[in-house]
Amino acid sequence: MNLLNIEYEKYKLNNGLEVILYKSKNVPLVALNIWYKVGSSNEVKNKTGLAHLFEHMMFQGSLNVPKEMHFKYIQEAGGNLNGSTSFDRTNYYEKVPSNFLDLTLWLESDRMGFMLPSLTQEKLSNQKEVVSNERLERYDNQPYGLAWEIILKNVYPEMHPYSWPTIGYLNDIKNYELEDVNDFFKKYYSPSNAAMVIAGDFETNRIKDLVNTYFGDLPSHKRTIELNYRTSYDIKYKLIEHRENVQLERLYLAWPTTKIFTVDDAKLDLLADVLSGSKSSKLYKEIVYDKELAQDITVFQFSGKYAGHFMISATAKPGVRLSTIKAEIFNILNNVKEIKPEPQVLLKSKNGIRSSFIYSLQNIDSLADQLNYYNFFLNEPNSFNFDLNRYAEVTEEDIQKVAQKYLTEDYIELQILPNNKD
């Protein structure tokens, strides 16, 4: 589709910083989006959560930006901003009225080059508390909030960098010292380890000069660090029971699959949609709609730079045993392995994906992030059509085949059970 063909310009500064420019005059806004090629997969066991804690420290000011002022300057400009950390990368972004672009360049370059001089013990102690609270609020104090990290720990091999959660373990978070933050910055926060997208309403020549002025003289201290992990491995069936204060039992099933953008990755996405993406999808219809064994059912393929897994989870209706739900899930999975889905089933999924691609072009900040995402994984920002075609090309036989290939008898089964039951 022509609409999805995004014309951009990409170049590298002498210090190695990648710059991607995309001009769009639809609204008088501009988005700046930086991906640092570091995430929780660069951590090691017993030192988890550092990449994410570090992301918090990046909002605590830098040499020329006092504490709290990064947020204040952007909010004063009517902009929004944030950052996020995943297994593979950390991103930082601002969206502002187009006349405030200089401000975002100044802020991002100051922390890319001069974050360390302003680092203090007081700031670190405060953000360790904030991050501990983030963990409590989003995981420990959430019903079923620990399921994700239990699955990771079991579905990935022991030393695999996806085997711990990005937020990190509470004990690790509490133990970080200034030196850890210092070292992390020096190791990973170099212009040569980052890519910056600027998207929106700007004037190209002026932007190039500005980017050079603000970022051109930042020193690069390290080359890109590539991890090397096996991307496929075998597991044996394992059952884990976890008790917590919940009312209803929930079942999780997880299989190791494949990393992002491999041939099978898109097929597994579509398999997930065929199983639970709509009311008439196979698992939803049978288990939630017809038999009412479960209140909900969720299926997805998770994939990152180094590996992936396929997950099914279902919350049992009161009085229904997880073993009943599990048996029913496997009946349907066997059925999917034996008989390929009807063409209409796949057509629905593909039409939905096509529409969602078009909707995703509306916001300049999410578009900027998407360009960085494609650049990171495919080294080509303009990959919307390529990505859409990955799905368009999947056949009914493909769905059947990936189900056969990955959804084997060896998987992780996690049962979350109420505390008060035997």
Add this chain to the structure above:
Amino acid sequence: MALDRSIRPLTTEEIDFEIPKIESFELNNIKVFYVERHNLPIIRLSAIFEGGSRLDPDGKKGLVNLFTMMLDEGAGKFNALELSDEFELLGSSFDSSCSNDAIYIGCRSIKENFEKTLELLCTIINEPRLDVNDFEREKRKILTRLIQLKDDGEEIANNIFDYLLFKKNHPYAFPVIGYEEDIINITINDIVNYYRNNFLTKKLHILVAGNITGDELKLYIEKYFGSWQGNEFNTLPKFDISLTQEQKIYFFHKPDTVQTELRIGYLTEKRNKNNYFSKLILNLILGGQFSSRINLNLRENKGYTYGAFSTFSYLKDVGMFFVSTSVNIENTANAVKEIFYELNEIKKGVSEDELDFAKSSLIRKYPSNFENIRQIVSALNRLVTSDLTVDDIYNYVSNIKKVSLVDVKKAAEEHITPDNCIIILVGDKEKMIPQLKELNFAEVIEVDSKGEPIIKN
């Protein structure tokens, strides 16, 4: 020339931004507001049916929400599964929701499939099947959902807060989803009667944004709503609301929690043109965003929480002010103390810098509220739910500019009333309660998950 990084780049000129042109027309008592946006081939449409859970009869709390869930469970010649397939084949989506004051129904679609999507939406409105088997299934789904919500501290805190603020008999006092003991008594006849008597209203509003011209839209509305009758709408019942409250602490015991869900607030007047903008600015300084006083104190200074915010929120007949956060349970009392400190402090007034910061933030953010068609439809939505005029949307920036330091101080004096607060705590009482002594509150009352005090013998 070397760059002096100590100098923050400033901007003097303001950008050119035109608020999208809002147009409207009427047909058969249907009022349509729309905005044309032609850069992408997509369209969003939303319809507002006045009513909502405030029309739930006594003993049947949850009826209107259950009715809303029934709407897409089959319509016309399609059963529930077929209906969902029809939307998906078009790559379109359907959504519905129920609030205290209204039912919202919407769809979004790519341009080439808009008419077919609209046709399906009309079938849902005009010919919902309201079949008894679907009804029983959706009812069981809600009953299970209510069991699940017992795990959700946030939801419990919100429900207790509403119940106690609205003093339990008011139709805003109960959750939209309803109560278990009521839902089991709702029958399919109640649902059908609601559809006939209350849903098909004469006061229907339709909001549209996207790649469609006014002429095209008029043709569609005439074609699909041309025979719209609608019932004479039952006037919404009016209720007396007492705005005064005694300052008390209410807590709900949720065993073994590591955080406390906290709500502190009171009822206040409904949205009022004379002070809406003063209160908006006041709240932005106090707790409306990351850089506001409450979050900087509780998060960035004390480290008690991942985030703490305050808001003035407005229902049709009343407003509410509240602070909400979840804090690590060891700092429950400290967090309450700091929130009260900030409420008292802001009554002394705000600085010129704070006022300028708040105005700048709101004014410059305005263009990004019109970036996508969902945002545009929500702006149109406020025309209906907050009784605004199109001019109110156009004059937003000039209204913000008019607010003075005196206005903000006056708003704080009149509308920040710490003595009127109720305090809701949801968490493990063994950890929370011992801390509360130092706060010296007159009364600390244990309540159940509804908000009803637990009387100890």
